[in-house]
Amino acid sequence: MGSHEFTALNKINLSFKIGEFSGLVGPSGSGKTTFLNILGSLDVPTQGKAVVLGHSISELSTKKMAELRNHHLGFIFQTYNLLAVYTVYENVELPLLLLKMPEAERKKAVLQSLEWVGLTDKIKSRPAQLSGGECQRVSIARAMVKKPKLVLADEPTANLDAHNSHNILETMEKLNQELKTTFIFSTHDEKVIQYLRRTIVLKDGQVVSDDNLAKN
Template identity: 60%
Template sequence: MNNDHIISIENVTKRFKDGEGEFTALDNINLTFEKGEFAAFIGPSGSGKTTLLNIIGSLDSPTEGSALVMGKDIAHLNHKESALLRNKHIGFIFQVYNLLPVYTVFENVEFALLLQDYTAEQRKKMVMDALDWVGLADIPNKKPSKLSGGQGQRVAIARAMVKRPEILIADEPTANLDAENAHGILKTMKQLNKELQTTFLFATHDEKVMAYMDRIVHLQDGRIKENEIINRKEVKS
């Protein structure tokens, strides 16, 4: 793998069983991503966006081809190795926040660290740093039921970023937010991208999300239709 490439996808095809036949979700995909990119997969439903994110996130593996993530070949990882890659190096944000309702904001964010070798004092600092990044350091003891939609998604970002992952995967992260909250969330993620050099990869239909991207990969019928590099200096709200 090229040292500049945090993700390298070569000739990746993904097929799923469909009745007695097969459905090709991805068809001979070739892509690379460098550290610190802020990029999105866009396309109609069924174009392969989520399937590609799942492979990069080691939640699935290709039928053919190779997907190297952090130097690891996804197709050759066992269950334990895949989990280790996700736990240490990849964060996930989805349109449904999946916050644990019986736990506080602090505890929801801390949950991402409990399987790792940190002391309670280290975890506390990491969690409060993450909450500070997303502007929620003043409400660590609130329960999810007391949060607005925008606050809930900010907690989800803090939970994904608390371990400072090299890669963050966001699948339709603004789908349930109004325009004001969506812009706030996107500005927060863009700032974290700059400060921490985390590679952000989105799947989206949302034009508000596309306006923040430095690169947009257009997918159609499981193939790359266009790989668009955008020289964007500033995004206006």
């Protein structure tokens, strides 16, 4: 911040196993988004390193990093980040266009993903015609459509009511179990915390506790 240095994350040392359903929990400003953004290569750490699926991301070229993101990472943002001029179908299809997947295969994957989130009847709608819960479900379908290995979900229920939050969490839990997708959430929502099998509490950029229900 100008000449003043601010440490958003300090001495963080965490590792996640494939198939984990885990979350960073902590008050606003505790460093959750910074952590997810570093894993997703949207932000670069000043010190230390992040290794994602065996790749030390600061050592990857921009092209290799984009490849890793396009193939294996799914992002779910608090504010959905859907493209307003595109339909639901087109929003979900976009990651597959980046992968240059053939059309027939794309169509199958998009329809499957929209079925997972229960939105097959809204294929032709645009984001402005949907509720917040529906928009968030589209963003989950978009994150899941390529069956990524890792999903980074930054406060995915922050704009949702209890009913929609539970539906969305049930969907993600199902995908975690069926596809072995690793989920890392950031949240301070009790409704999300109930579902997590591992809860990492952050405070002022440091880990204050790390509780794993699924010790194995």
